[in-house]
Amino acid sequence: MITANDHQDVKKEKILEAAHHRFLHFGYSKTTMNEIAGDLSMSKALLYYYFPDKSQLYVAVMRKVADGYLKSLTDRINTFADLKEAFIFQIDTQHEFIVTNYNFFDFFRLNEQNLPDAIWEIVTQVHESETHMLVSAIKTEVDRGKIKPVANPTEIVELLLDALHGVRVKSVSHKKTMFPNKEHLEEIRSKRLLLADIFIKGLMY
Amino acid sequence: MITANDHQDVKKEKILEAAHHRFLHFGYSKTTMNEIAGDLSMSKALLYYYFPDKSQLYVAVMRKVADGYLKSLTDRINTFADLKEAFIFQIDTQHEFIVTNYNFFDFFRLNEQNLPDAIWEIVTQVHESETHMLVSAIKTEVDRGKIKPVANPTEIVELLLDALHGVRVKSVSHKKTMFPNKEHLEEIRSKRLLLADIFIKGLMY
DNA sequence: TCCTGACTTTTTTAACAAAACTATCAATTT
DNA sequence: AAATTGATAGTTTTGTTAAAAAAGTCAGGA
Numbered sequence: 001m002i003t004a005n006d007h008q009d010v011k012k013e014k015i016l017e018a019a020h021h022r023f024l025h026f027g028y029s030k031t032t033m034n035e036i037a038g039d040l041s042m043s044k045a046l047l048y049y050y051f052p053d054k055s056q057l058y059v060a061v062m063r064k065v066a067d068g069y070l071k072s073l074t075d076r077i078n079t080f081a082d083l084k085e086a087f088i089f090q091i092d093t094q095h096e097f098i099v100t101n102y103n104f105f106d107f108f109r110l111n112e113q114n115l116p117d118a119i120w121e122i123v124t125q126v127h128e129s130e131t132h133m134l135v136s137a138i139k140t141e142v143d144r145g146k147i148k149p150v151a152n153p154t155e156i157v158e159l160l161l162d163a164l165h166g167v168r169v170k171s172v173s174h175k176k177t178m179f180p181n182k183e184h185l186e187e188i189r190s191k192r193l194l195l196a197d198i199f200i201k202g203l204m205y
Numbered sequence: 206m207i208t209a210n211d212h213q214d215v216k217k218e219k220i221l222e223a224a225h226h227r228f229l230h231f232g233y234s235k236t237t238m239n240e241i242a243g244d245l246s247m248s249k250a251l252l253y254y255y256f257p258d259k260s261q262l263y264v265a266v267m268r269k270v271a272d273g274y275l276k277s278l279t280d281r282i283n284t285f286a287d288l289k290e291a292f293i294f295q296i297d298t299q300h301e302f303i304v305t306n307y308n309f310f311d312f313f314r315l316n317e318q319n320l321p322d323a324i325w326e327i328v329t330q331v332h333e334s335e336t337h338m339l340v341s342a343i344k345t346e347v348d349r350g351k352i353k354p355v356a357n358p359t360e361i362v363e364l365l366l367d368a369l370h371g372v373r374v375k376s377v378s379h380k381k382t383m384f385p386n387k388e389h390l391e392e393i394r395s396k397r398l399l400l401a402d403i404f405i406k407g408l409m410y
Numbered sequence: 411t412c413c414t415g416a417c418t419t420t421t422t423t424a425a426c427a428a429a430a431c432t433a434t435c436a437a438t439t440t
Numbered sequence: 441a442a443a444t445t446g447a448t449a450g451t452t453t454t455g456t457t458a459a460a461a462a463a464g465t466c467a468g469g470a
Binding site for chain 1: 406409
């Protein structure tokens with residue numbers, strides 16, 4: 001049977017969808033509670049019945065979005081033929097995640113320094129999940145005797161992630177466009193793959 | 206004998222020094238032409254006699270600052286015992302350059318997207334000089350038979366520079382402070398050295 | 411040629427009202 | 441009781457305008 005709580009969950013889900021749609025297309029600051037309510041033909045007050053305020057609604061959407069990403073990572077952990085495949089997967093998956101949610105993340109660029117704790121937790125969790133996946137891949141590779149034993153795999157993975165991040169930042173700041181186009185994205189990707197390649201060789205015997 | 210042009214140059218030099226001092230301590234937007242003139246006990250109008258406007262005065266100072274940096278690079282080119290030494294030199298020199306001129310560069314952060322062409326030229330020149338130094342170091346290392354021949358050394362160097370940049374960006378955004386402190390700087394440096402280390406190994410046979 | 415004081419123009423700042431938006435709540439419907 | 445809303449209070453953003461500050465010009469003097 002359908003309980004009251006189930007019904008609430010369904011409604012919350014509808015709200016999350018509508019909110020996600022707005023946030024994704026217009027960004028956080030350019031979508032109003034009225035608009036989200038309007039999309040669902042409900043009153044704004046009802047949104048506040050289900051969610052305490054706008055930023056916590058955003059966090060809830062972020063939670064959902066992040067969960068999808070986390071799932072795509074955990075689904076593939078320990079399924080890689082070698083370390084390179086793991087790195088490529090990380091590069092492509094993260095890249096797609098960021099590109100498809102670009103406007104949604106304007107909340108981050110907006111609040112730059114002081115993001116809500118709840119957001120930081122999600123960001124941290126995502127980062128840990130990425131790291132965990134790659135650390136696992138490194139350990140496997142070590143076990144297979146393909147690369148040297150690594151004293152601190154986490155440190156190594158985070159170093160590579162920072163480095164990969166730099167490839168994007170620099171690429172974007174060099175061209176002056178904020179939103180990179182197709183060829184540009186492909187350039188970033190190939191640079192990253194090259195970096196990952198050299199990096200892996202640097203871990204070998 | 207002292208010609209009129211010499212005299213102009215001397216005076217321009219004085220102005221550049223005073224301007225540099227102000228820009229360095231208070232940033233571009235927080236220093237006025239009146240203040241620079243005041244420091245030199247001259248009238249503001251005289252500044253405009255020597256420099257067409259404020260931004261071109263800034264560019265001239267930038268030119269001087271950059272020249273100092275360029276010289277420190279060219280002085281050491283082809284003097285490195287090995288590739289690692291060259292990378293370490295690049296890391297440390299650039300790092301010190303940025304730290305000691307931090308406020309001076311607020312002009313960059315201010316105008317973010319549309320810097321004057323003259324500034325872009327300088328930035329490009331600096332970047333090319335850094336790249337050239339490291340490319341040269343790579344070629345030497347190849348000649349010595351220490352690393353594999355590299356099809357496109359410039360591409361490799363730029364990749365490393367991007368990656369090193371990422372280490373700083375990420376480190377800074379992770380901690381929430383904009384201006385990193387001593388230990389923080391040391392952490393960035395050690396991460397970069399580690400990255401350079403792995404990178405070099407990745408270029409070996 | 412070098413320099414200045416006085417002047418004009420442009421940009422930044424401050425104050426404040428209007429508008430837009432977030433958030434609340436008593437009242438109403440299901 | 442749970443779900444919903446219109447009306448409204450409170451807050452932030454935006455627009456307006458006047459004053460202040462700074463950039464930039466110029467006629468004229470040493």
